[in-house]
Structures are given as C-alpha cells and as structure tokens.
Amino acid sequence: xxxxxxxxxxxxxxxxxxxxxxxxxxxxxxxxxxxxxxxxxxxxxxxxxxxxxxxxxxxxxxxxxxxxxxxxxxxxxxxxxxxxxxxxxxxxxxxxxxxxxxxxxxxxxxxxxxxxxxxxxxxxxxxxxxxxxxxxxxxxxxxxxxxxxxxxxxxxxxxxxxxxxxxxxxxxxxxxxxxxxxxxxxxxxxxxxxxxxxxxxxxxxxxxxxxxxxxxxxxxxxxxxxxxxxxxxxxxxxxxxxxxxxxxxxxxxxxxxxxxxxxxxxxxxxxxxxxxxxxxxxxxxxxxxxxxxxxxxxxxxxxxxxxxxxxxxxxxxxxxxxxxxxxxxxxxxxxxxxxxxxxxxxxxxxxxxxxxxxxxxxxxxxxxxxxxxxxxxxxxxxxxxxxx
Numbered sequence: 001x002x003x004x005x006x007x008x009x010x011x012x013x014x015x016x017x018x019x020x021x022x023x024x025x026x027x028x029x030x031x032x033x034x035x036x037x038x039x040x041x042x043x044x045x046x047x048x049x050x051x052x053x054x055x056x057x058x059x060x061x062x063x064x065x066x067x068x069x070x071x072x073x074x075x076x077x078x079x080x081x082x083x084x085x086x087x088x089x090x091x092x093x094x095x096x097x098x099x100x101x102x103x104x105x106x107x108x109x110x111x112x113x114x115x116x117x118x119x120x121x122x123x124x125x126x127x128x129x130x131x132x133x134x135x136x137x138x139x140x141x142x143x144x145x146x147x148x149x150x151x152x153x154x155x156x157x158x159x160x161x162x163x164x165x166x167x168x169x170x171x172x173x174x175x176x177x178x179x180x181x182x183x184x185x186x187x188x189x190x191x192x193x194x195x196x197x198x199x200x201x202x203x204x205x206x207x208x209x210x211x212x213x214x215x216x217x218x219x220x221x222x223x224x225x226x227x228x229x230x231x232x233x234x235x236x237x238x239x240x241x242x243x244x245x246x247x248x249x250x251x252x253x254x255x256x257x258x259x260x261x262x263x264x265x266x267x268x269x270x271x272x273x274x275x276x277x278x279x280x281x282x283x284x285x286x287x288x289x290x291x292x293x294x295x296x297x298x299x300x301x302x303x304x305x306x307x308x309x310x311x312x313x314x315x316x317x318x319x320x321x322x323x324x325x326x327x328x329x330x331x332x333x334x335x336x337x338x339x340x341x342x343x344x345x346x347x348x349x350x351x352x353x354x355x356x357x358x359x360x361x362x363x364x365x366x367x368x369x370x371x372x373x374x375x376x377x378x379x380x381x382x383x384x385x386x387x388x
Contacts, residue, residue, distance in 0.1 A: 001027045001101070003059050006052050006090065008045055009358055011296070012367035013324045017041040018296045020330075020356050021048065021089035025061060029100055032356045033092030034298035035085040035267035041366060047086045061094040062101075068270060084245040084270045091271030092302045092352065099351035106305040106352060110276060117343035118307040119315045121149035121188060123294060124322035130156070132176035139180035142322075146339025149186035149213065149315060152177055161199045171206055178210040186213040186315075189236075193217040193243065197229045204234040214239040214261055228258035239263055242292030246270075247278040254285040261314060265292040266306060267299045275306050283312045294319040296327070297334035301352040304335055308346055316344065330360045 004024050011018040016036055023031045037044055055070045071087045072079045079087070095106045107113055122142045128134045135152075142150050154173040156166055178187060189212035191200060200218035214237040219226040221243045231238045239261035244250060245268050253259045262282055266275045279289045289312055291303045297320055307313040318337060320328070328334065332355040335344050347353045 001025050001029070001061060001097075003056055003061055006048065006056055006093075008048060009356065009361045010041060010045070010366040011327055011330055011361050011364045013327065013364070014367065016294075017366055018327075018330075019044055019085075019089065020296075020298060020361065021093055022356065022358075023056075023061060023090060023093035023097060025097060027101075029061075029097050031061070031093035031096030031098075031100070031351065032298055032354070033089035033096070033267075033271070033302070034295055035089050036295035036299065037085065040082060040085075043082050044085055047082050048089070051086055051090070056090060061097045064091060064094045064098070064273060067091070067094065068273070072270065079246060079270075081245045081268060084274075085268050088267045088269065088271040088274075091273065092266075092298070095272055095302075095305070096351035103350050105348060105350060106272065106302075107308040107346070110272070110305065110309040113308045113346060114311050115308060115313075116346045117338075117341060118304055118313065119149065119343050120147060120318045120337045121151055121186065121315050122147045122322060123151045123317050124319045125150060126152055127323070130173070132172045135173050136176040136180045139177040143181050143185060145321075146337060146342050147318075148184075148342035149188065150177075150181065151188035151190050151216070151317070153190040153192055155191065155194075155203070158199075159194050160196050162195070162203060167203065167206060170203070174207055174210050183211075187211065188213050188216060188239075190216045191218045193220045193240075195219060197226045200230050201233045204230070204236055208235065212236055216240065216263070217242070224252040224256055224258055227253070228256045231258045231260075237261055239290060242268075244269070247274055247281070250278060250281070254281065254287065257285070259287060261288045261290050263290055263292045266303045267295055268292075272302055272306055276310065279306065279310045279312060288312050288314040290314040291316060293317040294323075296320050296324075297331035298352065298354055298356065300335050301354045304344055304347075305352065307344075327360075327364050330357055330364070331355070332357055 007022045009020040021033045059067050099106045125142045128138050154170040216239045218230045237260035240259050241262040242265050264275050293303050
C-alpha cells in the first residue's frame, strides 16, 4: 500500500480554524487527522504542500515511524509548531489507515487497552457574561450534562500581574463556580502562561480555598526555572505543556520535577506515537498526562487512542461540546461523554473510529480567526467561542 496524495479541509469558526488532512492510498483506504491553528493556518497548509511532494506521496502508510522521522528531520531544519502540527495530521491519518486495514482500533495497535473509560473535563463552557451569576448558571449546566470536572480562567485580561480589585473579582467568579458544582466535582484553574511567578503564587493561594485540581500554565512555558519557583511555593499540582511542540523539550520539566501533570497537544506534538513516547517518559518520572484538546472531534478521537493505552493518563479536555456547536456534523461518529459517568467509553471501531464529512466541512470555510486573551470582553464577543 502506498500514499497517493493528501487533501486538506479547513473548517472555519469565529476564532480558530480546524485543519483536517485526509491521506489517500492506492488501495482505496483513506485516513483522517486534525490540528487546530490560531493564526498560522496558511503556513500549515504551505508546509503540507511541500511535505506531500518531498516526503508523503509514495510512502508506505504503515511505516509511520519512518515517515515521521523524514518529515521532522529530512529538510535539516528545526521542527517547530508548524512542522510538528503538519506531522501530527498526517501521522494520525496513517494510524487511521492502518487500523482500518487490519480491522482494529488504533489503541489495539499501541499495545492494547489499560482502561475502558477516560474521564473528561469541560472547557469552552464559560463564554458568557463575566459575572458570578452567569458563571454559576453556566457551571450548573455543565454538571447537569454529566461532567464531573471543568476548567476555568477567571483572571480576565490580567497579564504579568493582577490588581487587588481584579483579584477579588476573580475570587468571586471561582467561588460562584465551586458553589454551583458542589464539593465533589474537579475544578481546574487555568492561567494561560501569563503571570510572573510571584503573582501566580499569590493567586494560587487566593484560590486554594476552592480546591483547584491543578494550577495550569502559571508562567510562560519556555521558562522552566520560573515554573519550578512556583511549584516550590504552592500546594497544588502544577500542569503545563500545551505549547511545547517537541517531546525532547520536556526534558527540563522532568529533570526539575516542576510539573506534576504534562499537557501535550496530540495535534501539535507530532501525533499519537510521539505523545505515547512522551507519556512513557513521564511515567518514569511519576508525572501524569492530561492532553490539551481544544480542537474538533478527530483530535479528540486521536487523544482517546492514546488515553486507552497509557497507564499514567489522568483526564481528557473536551472543548467541542461547548464551542462551535454548529460544526458537529462535520465529523461522523464523534466521541461523546457518557452523562452517566462523565467519561469517554472505549470504542472497538477500526482506526480512529471517526469519518470526515467533506461536504459538511465545505459549509464552514476558512476564516480570519482571531484570539486575543488580553482584549477586553474576549469571553463574550466571539459567538460560540471559548478559552483555549
């Protein structure tokens, strides 16, 4: 079997573009992969065109390790976000093809299941009026749908520091959310990598009474010493990693023990196998894995294949239940959270278990997506949007 071509399908939303890649073969099997870009979609498409000519067309889709190696190192460049995201799309699609050809789910090819269900946590749910009352109702709605965990960034437009007044308001928001969801649900606290260490520590202590499950990306991800400084001074698990695009770049985090939970994005770190290798390394350092997942349903399906085979997998972010609801028809057999358990249940469907509807995808053309965390009103001005 050989790859004959790839095709790309960009599905646009007000603030992000979802890029789907189909890999076609000479035996009629087609696989699909996905990533989500903020402001770099055209660069990604340009890379994929060149990679198709230089590396992908004519390759054996079963030889995934070799294809990834050539795409990553074959042009003698240093692979960053664009290259690793392009690799991820193609890599996922090859796993999809391999699973379909053999009639088994991808998790079976990765070593078999270690669990039958993956806990989910909700993100994208708090794009409402930024008041305690609105957040309280939105959080209640999340729990009513069966979710046992959810994430929030209550810090508004804070950057590097947060004023006393804004801190008090952030506390009022998280207090309202905790009241709405009760004491048993998990509440993840997101900082989007935008605070100085001293501010992150102060805010973590202010939020501690509301029992956050973790403190996510309190400082910029490129500064592991700053993260270690925060980790030493807070009593919360620290999570980070969504903006690290090469598993080798996690080495300092593991060595410093600055992170308790890593959050690789399967769509940005080179795909399922790269993430699986990273998870195995994390396991040797007693670190949990909770992938960043704010793309669409193909990315969710790929992340679940990883989760069902990974002993140190904690929980999977779920975004597309709460954002861009109008594009749900783009992917058939999309993974759903069981409202009775708050988990994704394992699927026996071959490959990734999902199919891209290209006609439906064409109804949502690429947009000039824009995301500005520090702009006033960012939570409310984007219809159907959410927090990354």
